[in-house]
Amino acid sequence: MTQAEIEIQMLAVVVAAACALPGAFLVLRKMAMMSDAISHAILPGIVAAFFLTHNLNSPLLILAAAGTGVFAVLLVELLMSTERVREDAAIGLVFPVLFSVGVLLIARYAGDVHLDADAVLLGEPAFAPFDRLVALGRDIGPRALYAMGAVGLANVAFVALFYKELKIAAFDAGLAATLGFAPTLIHYGLMTSVSITAVAAFDAVGSILVVALMVAPPAAAYLLTDRLRDMILLSVGLGVVAAVAGFQAARLLDVSIAGAMASAAGAVFAIVWLAAPRYGVLAGRRRRRRQKWEFAEKMLAIHLFNHEGLPEEDTERRVGHLEEHLSWERDFARRVVRRAQSNGLVRQANDDLLALTPKGRAAASEAITNL
Amino acid sequence: MEHLFSDYTLRMVALGSAVLGVVSGGLGTYAVLRGQSLLGDAISHAALPGVALAFLLTGSKTPLALMIGAALAGWLATLWILSVTETTRIKYDSMLALTLSVFFGAGLVLLTWIRQRAGASQAGLDTFLFGQASSLVWRDVVAMAIPGGGALALMLLFWKELKLLAFDPEYGRTLGLPMRRVDLLLTALLVVAIVIGLQTVGVVLMSAMIVAPAAAGRQWTDVLWKMVLLSAGFGAAGGVTGAMLSSLETGLPTGPLIVLCMGAIVAGSLFFAPNRGLLGQRLRRRRNAGRFQRETVLLDLYALGMQHADPLRPHPQGAVQAMRAKDLPVDRLLMRLNKEGLVRRAAGGWGLTDAGLRHAETLRKERQ
Numbered sequence: 001m002t003q004a005e006i007e008i009q010m011l012a013v014v015v016a017a018a019c020a021l022p023g024a025f026l027v028l029r030k031m032a033m034m035s036d037a038i039s040h041a042i043l044p045g046i047v048a049a050f051f052l053t054h055n056l057n058s059p060l061l062i063l064a065a066a067g068t069g070v071f072a073v074l075l076v077e078l079l080m081s082t083e084r085v086r087e088d089a090a091i092g093l094v095f096p097v098l099f100s101v102g103v104l105l106i107a108r109y110a111g112d113v114h115l116d117a118d119a120v121l122l123g124e125p126a127f128a129p130f131d132r133l134v135a136l137g138r139d140i141g142p143r144a145l146y147a148m149g150a151v152g153l154a155n156v157a158f159v160a161l162f163y164k165e166l167k168i169a170a171f172d173a174g175l176a177a178t179l180g181f182a183p184t185l186i187h188y189g190l191m192t193s194v195s196i197t198a199v200a201a202f203d204a205v206g207s208i209l210v211v212a213l214m215v216a217p218p219a220a221a222y223l224l225t226d227r228l229r230d231m232i233l234l235s236v237g238l239g240v241v242a243a244v245a246g247f248q249a250a251r252l253l254d255v256s257i258a259g260a261m262a263s264a265a266g267a268v269f270a271i272v273w274l275a276a277p278r279y280g281v282l283a284g285r286r287r288r289r290r291q292k293w294e295f296a297e298k299m300l301a302i303h304l305f306n307h308e309g310l311p312e313e314d315t316e317r318r319v320g321h322l323e324e325h326l327s328w329e330r331d332f333a334r335r336v337v338r339r340a341q342s343n344g345l346v347r348q349a350n351d352d353l354l355a356l357t358p359k360g361r362a363a364a365s366e367a368i369t370n371l
Numbered sequence: 372m373e374h375l376f377s378d379y380t381l382r383m384v385a386l387g388s389a390v391l392g393v394v395s396g397g398l399g400t401y402a403v404l405r406g407q408s409l410l411g412d413a414i415s416h417a418a419l420p421g422v423a424l425a426f427l428l429t430g431s432k433t434p435l436a437l438m439i440g441a442a443l444a445g446w447l448a449t450l451w452i453l454s455v456t457e458t459t460r461i462k463y464d465s466m467l468a469l470t471l472s473v474f475f476g477a478g479l480v481l482l483t484w485i486r487q488r489a490g491a492s493q494a495g496l497d498t499f500l501f502g503q504a505s506s507l508v509w510r511d512v513v514a515m516a517i518p519g520g521g522a523l524a525l526m527l528l529f530w531k532e533l534k535l536l537a538f539d540p541e542y543g544r545t546l547g548l549p550m551r552r553v554d555l556l557l558t559a560l561l562v563v564a565i566v567i568g569l570q571t572v573g574v575v576l577m578s579a580m581i582v583a584p585a586a587a588g589r590q591w592t593d594v595l596w597k598m599v600l601l602s603a604g605f606g607a608a609g610g611v612t613g614a615m616l617s618s619l620e621t622g623l624p625t626g627p628l629i630v631l632c633m634g635a636i637v638a639g640s641l642f643f644a645p646n647r648g649l650l651g652q653r654l655r656r657r658r659n660a661g662r663f664q665r666e667t668v669l670l671d672l673y674a675l676g677m678q679h680a681d682p683l684r685p686h687p688q689g690a691v692q693a694m695r696a697k698d699l700p701v702d703r704l705l706m707r708l709n710k711e712g713l714v715r716r717a718a719g720g721w722g723l724t725d726a727g728l729r730h731a732e733t734l735r736k737e738r739q
Contacts (some may be wrong), residue, residue, distance in 0.1 A: 030465075031464065032462075032465040032467070032469070033464045033467055033468050035468060036409075036471065036472070040575065051597075082641060082649060084589075084641055084649070085641075086403075086406055086591060088406050088407065088408040088409045089403050089582050089585075091408070091409060092408040092409050092412060092578050092579065092581070092582035092583075092586075094581030096576045096583075097579070097631060097634040099575060099576065099630075100576060100579075100628070100630040100634075102623055103429050103501065104623070104624070107622055107623055107624050107627075108622075118501075121500060121575065122500075169517075207576075208471070208475045208476075209472055209475070209479075211468050211472035212472035212476055213466055213470075215472065216472070216473060217470055218633065219465045219466075222460070222461065250480075253484065254483075254487055255480045255484045256476075256479040256482070258476065259476040259477065259478070259479030259480040259482075260476070260480050261476070262472055262473050262475065262476020262477070262479070263473060263480055265476075266469070266473030266477070268472075269469060270472070273455060273459060273461075279459055280458060280459075281459070284459075284595065357580070369475050
């Protein structure tokens with residue numbers, strides 16, 4: 001990789017990590033679509049602040065535009081408080097309107113702003129290495145990397161300082177309120193963090209792909225663990241994986257870097273969705289299949305147990321009889337018997353006759369008492 | 372206004388926007404009622420890779436080919452959202468956000484891939500981001516009207532089923548209706564409504580076309596067919612107004628103006644709708660509060676009179692005021708009651724009239 005490519009890769013990794021931190025809480029709090037709303041709603045803020053600063057990485061622009069993001073959240077909540085529209089409709093109304101204001105501002109003052117709605121929407125990290133930060137007369141790297149790094153550190157500080165508050169507000173908002181944790185404050189803190197991150201990152205990855213980096217890695221992590229701390233760390237890790245895989249794929253195929261990173265984040269999620277050890281689709285299917293057999297074996301044991309030592313026992317013990325009594329298909333019945341035998345629950349005496357082993361008897365009586 | 376009839380481009384843009392507004396407004400009604408307003412956003416973003424793939428495979432930019440590609444991608448995205456939320460503990464909102472951004476990212480990858488290979492011939496695909504209403508020609512309007520009209524016709528055909536789906540799917544199931552299939556049908560209709568709008572307002576703003584007209588229509592009525600009609604009407608009105616505004620000055624994009632018009636319609640409906648409107652609600656509350664205060668004063672006067680075993684006996688205003696907090700404007704309330712003929716000015720102050728007595732006795736019973 002060239003120097004510029006290394007810098008882009010570093011930027012991508014920092015963006016992904018910074019996005020994953022607030023993203024984990026958005027996913028847990030069922031507010032993932034807020035990231036979409038905020039990342040669109042910041043456009044008018046970016047345009048207005050760009051008039052003043054003429055620099056997309058200026059801290060002033062980042063703060064001013066982030067203010068628009070928080071304003072959008074306020075608007076959504078104001079709309080909801082009228083009880084005339086539901087949350088989803090409120091979000092669906094607010095962000096297109098604010099985004100439209102931004103596009104119109106750009107169109108109206110196109111001559112004065114060297115800013116393009118495409119660029120805001122799509123982002124292009126490839127330009128980042130051209131804008132250098134010079135300190136004490138020395139070039140110390142791309143300005144975007146420092147801006148994003150600062151935002152990332154701010155997110156780390158936010159999550160670390162308010163970990164307990166964020167955790168309790170995410171899992172039990174009612175309890176958080178009773179314990180005096182000021183859930184509103186935490187809520188707006190999180191929204192501010194999302195807004196600042198979205199503003200800082202749109203330049204690199206665009207406002208739609210910020211959403212991918214905020215939601216896909218935490219959603220994947222959510223399928224891998226039940227612990228908040230692990231989920232946050234995994235989110236960051238998976239985000240970084242997506243950033244590296246995405247950028248390398250983009251370099252190889254010469255396609256949009258931001259698009260490739262979002263696709264990679266989607267691919268990471270899809271893989272986890274399929275293969276996650278406990279909550280994945282395949283694991284779920286395997287578990288259901290295993291439960292089906294286990295249940296059938298238990299049924300067999302209970303059936304034999306119920307008729308043990310009774311006059312009809314000899315009829316009931318026959319494998320052929322299971323079809324009739326438990327309405328099993330012949331093949332299925334045979335397979336259940338085979339499995340139960342190999343698990344040591346029953347043994348087959350001569351002539352097709354089944355008998356419970358002591359282990360099978362114990363299992364059956366336990367299953368009955370548990371009923 | 373005469374522009375609308377003389378200028379071919381403007382006529383096409385206005386007509387296209389009106390068609391789009393009617394279709395998305397009508398079908399958006401169901402999305403909003405079912406709390407799926409943001410599904411439209413996910414579908415419209417997810418359509419991008421479909422557009423790119425359709426171009427890549429057919430090499431043509433005819434609206435129909437691109438629309439079919441967009442529709443398939445949008446449909447696939449919806450199925451993915453459904454299957455993930457059904458098979459895992461991932462929530463609906465996470466899947467919406469994830470799907471819209473990931474599909475959009477994949478679309479971007481495909482567009483840049485096409486750009487390097489096909490060179491300039493892909494120009495025009497980018498317009499799907501923001502839409503380009505000003506480029507609409509008669510052929511495009513027809514290409515929007517046919518699938519859009521078909522979707523509306525299907526909506527009418529399955530009116531009963533869709534209504535059940537929106538309000539009480541469980542009941543529909545007990546009637547033996549295949550509600551899951553009805554759900555998929557509605558999603559398909561929504562996909563059609565979105566796909567025909569992509570060329571006009573673009574993927575980003577399409578969600579507003581679904582949500583805004585229906586959110587506005589909802590304020591005016593509690594009856595489904597009225598809401599569908601109103602939403603379609605609002606959609607058309609917003610579309611045409613936005614298109615006309617954008618013709619006032621060169622370089623004003625149509626999509627955002629349509630969205631802002633829609634936003635204005637929603638805001639207007641929220642405030643001024645007769646029953647649910649916020650303004651009407653405030654007036655009503657104020658009126659009720661005033662009436663309640665007057666009734667309180669009337670009852671006080673009655674209670675004072677009863678202490679003397681003569682409900683009609685007048686009392687000085689100070690005595691009435693003394694029964695309530697100081698900030699209750701007893702003087703004004705008494706004047707108003709006087710005007711209503713319920714109290715009269717007498718030698719000792721204020722007393723109930725015969726009508727006032729009857730009213731006070733009814734109220735006393737009611738408030739018990």
